[in-house]
Structures are given as structure tokens and as C-alpha cells.
Amino acid sequence: MKAAPEAQLRLLDLQELDTALARLQRRRRTLPELADIERVESRLGEMRDAMVAAETEISDLEREQKKAEQDVDQVRQRAERDQKRLDSGQVSSARDLSNLQSEITSLQRRQSDLEEVVLEIMERREAADGRVAALRTERSAAERELAELGDRRTASEREIDEEAGATSIARTAVAKDVPADLLALYEKLRDQFDGVGAAALHRGQCQGCHLALNTVDLNRIRAAAADEVIRCEECRRVLVRTAESGL
Structure with a gap:
């Protein structure tokens, strides 16, 4: 040739x-913002999963607390009815009186135990609420970071594309001489x-x-x-x- x-x-x-x-x-494909965006998006995905798990736990705890509080009300109401019977003097038999007093005592213990259950559920609910609040704060920060990274990536890509455009124009001119x-x-x-x-x-x-x-x-x-x-x-x-x- x-x-x-x-x-x-x-x-x-x-x-x-x-x-x-x-x-x-190559620079456009390997912008550091791309790796950072992937990292933040992965973290956001993990937070979404954690948020769903925490919110599901809260929903379960709400049902559990409602059921426990209903149990407390039922026991308390029964104990109040027994106490009224005892206070009314309607029960005259010594045996019946003893049984009634024993039942009231048992119901009071049961009520106390159920109230402890309610308190324990409320503590778990408070902890779950705290996790959700922390996750929301972390998610907001990650979303802001992702937006900033997206802006930086766009700016970097624009700069590279402008330089590539000018280089391509120069290449076209040189290629005409070959x-x-x-x-x-x-x-x-x-x-x-x-x-x-x-x-x-x-x-x-x-x-x-x-x-x-x-x-x-x-x-x-x-x-x-x-x-x-x-x-x-x-x-x-x-x-x-x-x-x-x-x-």
C-alpha cells in the first residue's frame, strides 16, 4: 500500500x-459516582426491606396489644362483678364466700400477669417504632446523597460528552486527510x-x-x-x- x-x-x-x-x-463508564450510586441504591434497598420488616412487626404488635388489653378488661370486669357480689352480702354460705374470695384473688393475679404482658408488648412496640424512625431518618439522608450523586454524575457526563464531541469533530477533520x-x-x-x-x-x-x-x-x-x-x-x-x- x-x-x-x-x-x-x-x-x-x-x-x-x-x-x-x-x-x-472509559472514563464515562468508570465514573466514581457510578459506584457510589450503586452503593447507596443497595443500601436503600436494604433499608426498604428493614422498614417493611419493622412496620410488619409493629402491625403484629398492635394486634397482640389489642388482644392482651381485651383480656385484661375481661378479667377486670369479672373481678369487679365478683367483688360486687361479695360486697352486696348476697352470698351467705361460708363455702361460697371462700370460693368467691379465692376467685377474686386469682383474677387479680391473672389481671396483674396480663398487664405485665401488655407492658412488655408496649416496650417492644416502642423499640420497633424507634427502629422505623431511625430508618426513615437514614433513608432521607441516603435519598439526599443519591440525589447529589446523580447531579454530580450528570455534570461529569456532560463535561465528558462535550469533550468527546469536540474530539470527534477534530477526528472527522483529520480522517479526511487520510x-x-x-x-x-x-x-x-x-x-x-x-x-x-x-x-x-x-x-x-x-x-x-x-x-x-x-x-x-x-x-x-x-x-x-x-x-x-x-x-x-x-x-x-x-x-x-x-x-x-x-x-
């Missing part, structure tokens, strides 16, 4: 711009070799694979016509001769 030396040099300019574009794309066949070869090689299709020969070393050329290859390049397109024997990229090639 033949191409004017000036066109081959423009290939290095094109490669530099393509490398810059690839760097910008013959179609050489440009096609360059694009093919870029696809094959990690985005690098052309490299400078600098002081006897290929800047694509960073290997020094042997004497035979250097002599072959020295003897080649200025418009001949040279390929690196090691990496097969287009090897562009410059004033710093050491030929």
Missing part, C-alpha cells in the same frame, strides 16, 4: 484522537488490536507493541520508499516513520 508521508503522519494524529475518545468512553484505503486498514487494525491501529517508529522501537526492531527490519525500512506503508513485523500495526525514528 502506498500513501504520502504526510498522510501517514496524519494517521498518528488520528490515532491520538481515537485514543483520547476511548479514554473518555486516503480511504489506508483509513480502512487502520480501522480494521484498530478493531483487532485494542483500539491501536497505527504507531510511530521511535528510535528503532514500535510504539504499538513497544518492541525494538532488529537490524534486518530497520534496514528494510530504511530502504523502503517514503510513500510505502510499513507494518510492524511483531504486532502488524501500521508503523509510521517520523524524524525521531532513528533511521
Whole structure:
């Protein structure tokens, strides 16, 4: 393949711009805000699960407390009825009086036990309410952080996109200076070799694979016509001769 030396040099300019574009794309994919957003979103998910569990526990405790309070009321009402019977003097039998007093005592113990149950449920409810309140506070803080991270990500992406847009315009202008066949070869090689299709020969070393050329290859390049397109024997990229090639 033949191409004017000036066109081959423009290939290095094109490669530099393509490398810059690839760097910008990589930077956009690896913005630190992206990892931070993923972390905060994961934490928010965990908080949502914890919130559902805590609110479910509160709902269960509400039902449990209501049932326990009903049990207390029932026992208290029965004890009050027995006490009224006892105080009315309607029970005259000594045996019946003893049984009634024993039942009242038993009901009072039962009421006390049930009231302890109610208090224990209320304490558990208070703890669950505290967890929900803490989770809501933490969730609000995480949502604010997520919004701030989203704004920072958007700003960073906008900056990168603007730079990439300007670089793409410059690339289009440079690509016009490269013959179609050489440009096609360059694009093919870029696809094959990690985005690098052309490299400078600098002081006897290929800047694509960073290997020094042997004497035979250097002599072959020295003897080649200025418009001949040279390929690196090691990496097969287009090897562009410059004033710093050491030929």
C-alpha cells in the first residue's frame, strides 16, 4: 500500500484522537459516582426491606396489644362483678364466700400477669417504632446523597460528552486527510488490536507493541520508499516513520 508521508503522519494524529475518545468512553463508564450510586441504591434497598420488616412487626404488635388489653378488661370486669357480689352480702354460705374470695384473688393475679404482658408488648412496640424512625431518618439522608450523586454524575457526563464531541469533530477533520484505503486498514487494525491501529517508529522501537526492531527490519525500512506503508513485523500495526525514528 502506498500513501504520502504526510498522510501517514496524519494517521498518528488520528490515532491520538481515537485514543483520547476511548479514554473518555472509559472514563464515562468508570465514573466514581457510578459506584457510589450503586452503593447507596443497595443500601436503600436494604433499608426498604428493614422498614417493611419493622412496620410488619409493629402491625403484629398492635394486634397482640389489642388482644392482651381485651383480656385484661375481661378479667377486670369479672373481678369487679365478683367483688360486687361479695360486697352486696348476697352470698351467705361460708363455702361460697371462700370460693368467691379465692376467685377474686386469682383474677387479680391473672389481671396483674396480663398487664405485665401488655407492658412488655408496649416496650417492644416502642423499640420497633424507634427502629422505623431511625430508618426513615437514614433513608432521607441516603435519598439526599443519591440525589447529589446523580447531579454530580450528570455534570461529569456532560463535561465528558462535550469533550468527546469536540474530539470527534477534530477526528472527522483529520480522517479526511487520510486516503480511504489506508483509513480502512487502520480501522480494521484498530478493531483487532485494542483500539491501536497505527504507531510511530521511535528510535528503532514500535510504539504499538513497544518492541525494538532488529537490524534486518530497520534496514528494510530504511530502504523502503517514503510513500510505502510499513507494518510492524511483531504486532502488524501500521508503523509510521517520523524524524525521531532513528533511521
